[in-house]
Amino acid sequence: MGAVLPAGGAVSLESSLEELDGLATTAGYEPAGVLSQRLTRINPKTFLGEGKVEELGQVVKMHDAEVVIFDEDLSPGQTRNLEKELGCRIIDRSWLILEIFNEHAHTREAKTQVELARLKYALPRLTRMWGHLSRQRGGIGLKDVGETQIQLDRRLIRNEISKLEKKLQQIEREKKTQRKSRQSIYKVALVGYTNVGKSSLMNQMTGAGTLVEDKLFATLDATVRKIQKNFPFPILLADTVGLINKLPHDLVASFKSTLDEVRYADLLLKVEDVSHPDHASHAETTDRLLHELGADTIDSLRVFNKIDRVADKSVLEEAKRRYPDAVWLSCKTGEGMEALRKSIVGCYEKKLGGYRLELDYEQTRLVPEIRKLAFVTREDYSGENIVLHLKAPPGGKEKIEALLAAFKASGDGLAVPLP
Ligand SMILES: Nc1nc2c(ncn2[C@@H]2O[C@H](COP(=O)(O)OP(=O)(O)OP(=O)(O)O)[C@@H](O)[C@H]2O)c(=O)[nH]1
Ligand SMILES: [Mg+2]
Structure with a gap:
């Protein structure tokens, strides 16, 4: 049962009901019929108007339905009254989502x-x-x-x-x-609507066997994996629980510790399923929830997944022009993975601290060691000392200092931070 409310959201009634159908199926129900109403005001007693309740009663009888699922949240009183009138169980979207979460x-x-x-x-x-x-x-x-x-x-x-x-x-x-x-490691979190392919991307990037399923809310835990291969410095990648429109408030509050992987990330990969007709509104929902979590100021990259499912390539070309900074990929074919890696490294590099390091020539043999700990952006061997300009990840500066101390450094060390 769906309703169009006067306030109206970004998501159309059809899309929302289609999603509700998917949720119901995931939870093990067999949807028998769909009914909707455009409401100018909510009836405090039964949510719907009297006539609509009667019509709903007939549909319930016709299909011998055991449950009516409302797409909107009902108050405890409205649920009670509707159960009395319709003689069957009434649940709302929130409870349906809670049932799925409980199961998974x-x-x-x-x-x-x-x-x-x-x-x-x-x-x-x-x-x-x-x-x-x-x-x-x-x-x-x-x-x-x-x-x-x-x-x-x-x-x-x-x-x-x-x-x-x-x-x-x-x-x-x-x-x-x-x-x-893990404070000194760059943390990247995968976020996005449910079923967009976050866990698939996690597996592509790490080879981890995270559960991937074509069902809503396959992932309920934040899996964190360290990636060393193909990155100049190790990063931590976290897969997180999928988001959805009208996510029950209690659920968001309860999942605080899981969602902390998002709040404490250095970079968010906002994954979208570009083959889904509603992916734009899904992205809006994701942004709204990130705002509620206080995670909207974190650096982010838009990642458009499932490009293999978009038949019309001109649509992709047009979208690429519109979002030049986004990454386009397919976890299925592996296309775009290298571009994603480069974009992540690009974001990481922007966060690195810049330092100027002076070494005397006796310390030349330390340079290869230093390269393992930081990017050397400039090196000058023409003066009295060797001068290196470095970009170091968190903790890198301390490690280089320890290295120099071990070799009884006599240069200026890392005293001068670069802008
Ligand atoms: N065709 C195609 N299917 C994909 C791609 N990426 C993921 N899928 C499929 O999309 C479905 C959902 O993938 P998941 O990785 O479980 O999605 P998720 O975002 O982790 O979902 P939740 O954990 O439920 O939030 C699976 O059936 C995947 O096989 C892709 O690039 N192309
Ligand atoms: Mg998942």
């Missing part, structure tokens, strides 16, 4: 995060479950039992929520220590 969560971190989001979602909706129960038992006298039960359950859920929050804080502390140890 494998690690301790992902499981804890999803469970937390689910409980937060369930808490205000408990009355509805108990409402069912007391109705089934029939007697008004049982209502009080129900009420007490709800309060008991609420308390249990609240306890569970705070337990999970503590567990996540612990996980976060562990990750913080991990991150500290």
Whole structure:
């Protein structure tokens, strides 16, 4: 069930419902029918207008549907009223996404995060479950039992929520220590809409066997891999959870520790599936979520993936003219991988610190060692000392200083930072 709201988003109703269909299928439902309405105002009781609820009831009967899935978020009260009127289960997009996440969560971190989001979602909706129960038992006298039960359950859920929050804080502390140890390495994170090919790209670049599947939200954990081959200095590449329009707020909050791989990255590769008709609005959603995460000021590269699926090459040419700085590739054929590597190195080089180093001629044999630790952009052997201009990655300066100290350097060292 979809609705066009007066505020209207960038995504068309058709696209959003098509996506909902995909989500429902991923979650194991068999979509039987689709209904939509253009709303001028939301009915506080049932979200939809009276007539539409009646029509929906007929569709439910016709298909003998067990569940109606709303593309918009419903309040606990609206859900309750609709269940009463339609006599079947009502869920909304948020819950559907939570179901998928729950199914796909494998690690301790992902499981804890999803469970937390689910409980937060369930808490205000408990009355509805108990409402069912007391109705089934029939007697008004049982209502009080129900009420007490709800309060008991609420308390249990609240306890569970705070337990999970503590567990996540612990996980976060562990990750913080991990991150500290990687401080001096350039961190690149793959971000983007679900199913655009982030994990495929991770595998292409690292040879890692990250799960790649043609389903929504295949990845729920941030996998981090070190790449040394083909890069002048090692980089860390992180694959992250896919994003989607109307991602439940509790889920984003709960996935904070996973999404921290994005927040603490030096460079974001914003991956898009260029063969998807809605890729532009998917990119907008990604940018909006990155803004919410406070990650919109991080350096980024646009990466248009799946070019092998675009039949009309003139469309690609036109798009390339429009986004000259973007990288175009196919994880399937490997086309464009070299261009991506070069672009990443280009971004990295911009971040390197510049230094001027003087060595005496006895230290000439250190130069090859220094080259392993930094880019030498200029070298001058004409003066009294050897003068090197360097571009060093984080931590590189310290390593060179240690190298010089070990050889009892007598030059000026790295004292003069270049602009
Ligand atoms: N034709 C084609 N298919 C691709 C390409 N890259 C990825 N795919 C397919 O797209 C689907 C999704 O790929 P994933 O790498 O799992 O996508 P993801 O972005 O990690 O998805 P989530 O983890 O769900 O967010 C898979 O079926 C891949 O085989 C490509 O360049 N061309
Ligand atoms: Mg993935």
